[in-house]
Amino acid sequence: MAVAEPRRRAPRVDAIRNREAIVEAAAAALAEQGxxxxxxxxxxxSGVGMGTLYRHFPKxxxxxxxxxxxxxxxxxxxxRRNAIGAADPWAALTDFYRQALTGYARHRAIMESFAVISSASDTDGLQQLRxxxxxxxxxxxxxxRPGVTTDDLLLLLVSLGHAVQLTDECRPQLWHRLLHISLDGLRAGHREPLPAGPSTQDSTLRTRH
Structure with a gap:
């Protein structure tokens, strides 16, 4: 006779509410303080005790x-939605970079974590970006311009993210200048061949499945 498995108890409403409050409070605090x-x-x-916080997030x-x-x-x-719906593909590309880097500049924790986003440990984040x-x-x-790859665009974003991290407090407009220069270098008017890039196997930004 098969023994029925015990039912898993659904999370209580107050537990769900506490978790949501913790995540919301953490998002605001991380943006401000890193x-x-x-x-x-x-x-x-979040209005919860330390015990409640650690029950949801032990570390x-x-x-x-x-x-x-x-x-x-x-x-x-x-x-992604904005890119799909954009009538002007170039405007979509440039807006993506501006919005991304502006977001990094306003969110200290994202700016800090972006310094290591090219590591193989953050495969989900890299895959979303790619x-x-x-x-x-x-x-x-x-x-x-001929030869520009998705990895080129991803590495450019990572590099400019480092520029934001290094310059935003002392020279907050400098990364805007660097972005303008970088985007101009991507335009099709440049016909000289690009240097050879790394192979697919050697790319440090390639996600692993």
């Missing part, structure tokens, strides 16, 4: 990762 924010500050903002790193992945996913999906940039590249293919 990953160095004290979890006690997050608990205070601070778990909470930070949850928040950043959620915000990154929402941003990437928004960028999918968006692939659509943008395909739409603007006739407007881009």
């Amino acid at each position: 990953t160095a924010v004290d979890v006690r500050e997050i608990a205070r903002r 601070k790193e778990d909470l930070v990762e949850t928040v950043l992945r959620q915000e990154f996913s929402e941003w990437a999906e928004s960028a 999918l968006v940039l692939e659509e943008l590249r395909a739409s603007a293919a006739d407007l881009l």
Whole structure:
């Protein structure tokens, strides 16, 4: 006679509400203070005790990762929708870079984490970025100089993200200048061949499945 498996208890409404409050408070605190924010500050903002916070997120790193992945996913999906609906492919590409880098400049934790986004550990984030940039590249293919790849666009975004991190506090407009120069270099009017890039196997930005 088969023994029935015990039913899993559904999360209580108040537990769901507490988790949502913690994530929302953490998102605001991380944007303002970066990953160095004290979890006690997050608990205070969310209106829950430390015990409740740790039941949902035993480690601070778990909470930070949850928040950043959620915000990154929402941003990437928004960028993808905007790219698909854009009438001007070049405007879609340039707007994507401006919006992305402006977001990094306003969110300290994202700016800090972006410094290591090219590592193989963040495959989900890289894959989301690659999918968006692939659509943008395909739409603007006739407007881009020959040989520009999706990995080129991804590496450019990572590089400009570092520029934001290094210059935003002391010279906040400098990355706008660098972005303008970089985008101009992508235009189809440049006909000289690009240097050979790394192979697919050697690319450090290639996600692994």
